Amino acid sequence: MPSPAVAGADRVLLDAVGVSMRFQRRLSLGERIAGRLGAGLPPASVGAVEDVSLRIVRGETLGLVGESGCGKTTLGRIVAGILAPTGGTVRLDGAPVRAGGRKLTTRVQTVFQDPFASLNPRRRVGAQIAEGPVAHGATTAAGAAAYVAGWLERVGLDPAYAGRFPHQLSGGQRQRVAIARALAMRPDLLVCDEPVASLDVSIQAQIINLLLDLRAELGLTCLFISHDLGVVRHLADRVAVMYLGRLVEEGPAATIYAAPAHPYTQALLASVPRIARRGDIGRHAFRPVAGELPSPLAPPAGCAFHPRCPHAMPVCRSRRPDYCVDEGQGRGLACHLADRGEPLAGPASSH
Numbered sequence: 162m163p164s165p166a167v168a169g170a171d172r173v174l175l176d177a178v179g180v181s182m183r184f185q186r187r188l189s190l191g192e193r194i195a196g197r198l199g200a201g202l203p204p205a206s207v208g209a210v211e212d213v214s215l216r217i218v219r220g221e222t223l224g225l226v227g228e229s230g231c232g233k234t235t236l237g238r239i240v241a242g243i244l245a246p247t248g249g250t251v252r253l254d255g256a257p258v259r260a261g262g263r264k265l266t267t268r269v270q271t272v273f274q275d276p277f278a279s280l281n282p283r284r285r286v287g288a289q290i291a292e293g294p295v296a297h298g299a300t301t302a303a304g305a306a307a308y309v310a311g312w313l314e315r316v317g318l319d320p321a322y323a324g325r326f327p328h329q330l331s332g333g334q335r336q337r338v339a340i341a342r343a344l345a346m347r348p349d350l351l352v353c354d355e356p357v358a359s360l361d362v363s364i365q366a367q368i369i370n371l372l373l374d375l376r377a378e379l380g381l382t383c384l385f386i387s388h389d390l391g392v393v394r395h396l397a398d399r400v401a402v403m404y405l406g407r408l409v410e411e412g413p414a415a416t417i418y419a420a421p422a423h424p425y426t427q428a429l430l431a432s433v434p435r436i437a438r439r440g441d442i443g444r445h446a447f448r449p450v451a452g453e454l455p456s457p458l459a460p461p462a463g464c465a466f467h468p469r470c471p472h473a474m475p476v477c478r479s480r481r482p483d484y485c486v487d488e489g490q491g492r493g494l495a496c497h498l499a500d501r502g503e504p505l506a507g508p509a510s511s512h
Contacts, residue, residue, distance in 0.1 A: 174254060174382050175217040175240065175269075175350055181248035182210040182235050186458070207457045209235040210246070211406040217350065222376065222383040224397030224414065226390055226429065228454050232406040233386045234274075234354055240384055241271045241352045253350065267297055270343035274355035276335035280327040280342075286313075287323025290342045299347060312341040315378075317371060333364035337371065344375065353385045357392060369395055390433050394418060399491075402426050405455060405465040408484065412492035422494050424470045425450075464497065472498060 184207045188196065210232045217223050225233050238244040240251055242264035251258050258266055273279040281289055290312060291305040300308040310320035316337040327335055336356060343351060353372070357365040369392060375381060387393050393400060394414065401411040402425065410423040421427045428450040452469035455461055461468055467477040476497050484495045 172218045172220075173216050174219045175215070175251070175384075176255075177213065177215045177236075177240060177249065177251045179249035180210055180213045180215075180236065180239055180246045180251060181208070182232075182239060182244065183208050183247045208406050208460070209457065210239065212249070213403075213406075213408050214249075215240075215401060215408075215411075217382060217384060219349075219382050220380055221398040222381075222385055222396050224393035224400045225384060225386045225403065226388065226393055226400060227403035228429075228450070229388055230454055230457070231403045233388075233403055236403070237271070237352050237354045237384060237386045240350075241269050242266065243271065267293070267346050268349040269352060270346050270348040270350075271352045271354060272336070272339050272343050272356045275359050276332065276339040277327060279339055280335060282327055284326075285323065286325055286327065286330070286338050290323070290338065290345050293342070294345050297346070299345070308345070309341075312345045313338075315344070315375070316341045317367075331364075332360050333367060336360060336364075336368055340368075340371070340375070344379070349382060351381055351383045353383055355387055356385075358387070358389070365392070372396065390418075390429055401493075402429070405457060405460055407465065407495065408493060409466065409495045410493065412490065416490070416492065422492070422499070423496050424472050425466050428469075464495075474498075 186207055213232075213236060215223065215236075225236065227233055235244065239246045240258070242251070242258040245259050245262070253266060253268055256266070258264065258269055280286075287306065287309045290309045291300070294300045294308060295302055295305055306323070309323050313320045313322055318334060318337050318341070322330065322334070322338070327338070330338065340356075356372075357368050360368060372383075373396065376383065383396070385393060385396050397414045399412065400414045400417040402409050402417075402423065404425050410417065410421070410426045417426065418430065421430055432449045450469065451471075455465065455468065461478075463479045464470070464473075464477040464482055467473040470477065474497060480497075482495045482497045482499070484493055485499050486493050
């Protein structure tokens with residue numbers, strides 16, 4: 162699947178082409194017994210990511226959005242080199258990020274959703290931030306303390322926190338430490354996997370502002386993964402929308418929010434709660450996405466979104482739509498209405 166053209170394509174930092182990831186589900190005890198008796202049940206295969214292509218140019222933030230279970234985190238871990246895809250390639254400046262069963266570069270770092278889980282509870286904060294830079298030559302053991310202090314200050318923490326354990330910090334402070342640990346490796350690409358989802362709303366705003374400041378100061382390139390379109394709107398230059406392991410729409414953030422073309426993107430934006438302005442009460446009612454996300458063990462035939470789509474046609478139930486690319490606008494769309502020349506143009510978003 163080709164990815165949409167992006168501005169400054171000659172400055173492409175990350176190029177992921179046809180990435181797929183399938184997991185084998187372990188058979189239950191009953192299924193294993195049935196297999197021993199000759200039933201021959203094959204292990205169930207789950208397609209977490211299916212034929213996804215993405216490009217990220219230097220200095221931009223790509224927002225990756227979708228409901229929980231759509232494959233966002235799996236794709237993010239493939240991009241970061243944590244997981245090896247079962248199909249496709251991921252390259253950073255033309256070089257693979259993973260091969261031979263191991264990650265090949267430190268130029269991609271990740272900030273995970275739960276900092277309490279991603280930080281070692283038995284090691285002091287300063288030791289955790291310093292470990293990678295010392296091991297890879299970004300600083301020396303003698304200079305590690307000053308190096309760590311500089312990064313703690315950069316993320317808005319007192320350097321004295323280097324001597325504390327993670328349990329002695331608040332959730333927002335732990336996430337700042339996780340950001341400092343990732344940035345201390347001086348990455349070219351930062352993968353942020355739901356970095357504010359586990360935090361209070363007021364702390365979320367602080368972390369978002371911190372990321373915006375660091376992006377401007379360091380010229381960061383980011384893949385920002387979130388189910389919260391309100392958060393992504395503040396951070397992303399471009400937005401890619403995933404549904405059940407596949408991209409369904411991609412384009413400039415301003416365009417996606419003003420005129421979403423895919424029915425799923427429209428439904429996501431309609432489900433974002435917002436405060437109605439005077440005179441708008443009743444016009445912008447909260448509307449959750451209809452239905453439930455299908456099981457990836459048994460995805461629907463045809464377009465995966467058709468059981469929940471208000472515009473579903475007979476062809477949607479039998480044939481998967483191609484991912485159509487508009488090179489001029491840098492947009493991608495997978496919808497049969499686009500195949501017929503009838504792309505849905507959603508109303509301008511007012512939230």
